[in-house]
Amino acid sequence: MDVRISDAELEVMETLWAAGQPLTATEVAERIASDRDWSLATVKTMLSRLAAKGALKHREDGRRFLYSPAIRREAYVGHESRRFVEKLFGGRLSPLVARLAEEDALDQDDIAAIEALLKELKS
Amino acid sequence: MDVRISDAELEVMETLWAAGQPLTATEVAERIASDRDWSLATVKTMLSRLAAKGALKHREDGRRFLYSPAIRREAYVGHESRRFVEKLFGGRLSPLVARLAEEDALDQDDIAAIEALLKELKS
DNA sequence: AACGGATGTTTACAGCTGTAATCGGAGTGG
């Protein structure tokens, strides 16, 4: 369950998560082409590696495969977030908030959203 | 200025940051030995790679080197934090807070600390 | 039946990582 996904692989996962339905390799490539500048071969490599890692599964559809995520985005993102906060901030979120605040990486909207979340938590 | 530091290398940087003074390779190894189980050779490799990357600098002290960080921890941590939030949360911190909250990864102290920080920001 | 296109699989290859062993030069005790 501890699937590590590289930056490039993540691009493919994001595409599948965003699609909300199984996609063929070609479809994935088309949707990624706009951002990154990958050849179809590269996308296929990513799909194979992700399948090998168990991050996605594929179902046969005649000649081709239909790929879909095998893990939920929330689960993956939550896992990575805990890892990150653990690694650099001793597992506490507040120092991260402090650091980003210090660097003016938080806008008013973001701050308000966080406050609302925390207020919710206390009730 | 965009120094990438791997997990293992980070262990060495943390040691130097924590030391607050230049250390020899042997000293670094001693201080790390408790956590990780690295040979002195491995620590030396890390020091060389970090020096090559410009993450640390060394000064000659007779026959050996005294190593010290070339970048400040706050700068590195801030950089990585922005990268991370950018990569998984579209650059906004609130969704990260939401995710961790959802997974009960925030304790009361942490929450209180964050609220205090944000309150400070608004004044 | 042969050919070309679509598709997954295999192979490629350089750079980074984790983890070290080994080499070569300098200083030290005898």
Added chain:
DNA sequence: CCACTCCGATTACAGCTGTAAACATCCGTT
């Protein structure tokens, strides 16, 4: 002066990453 030790530098090597080309196979068309 010589063997030994300490230290940085060089070399090693497998696994992961980014990026892709080549290969094998099947399907539909000519």
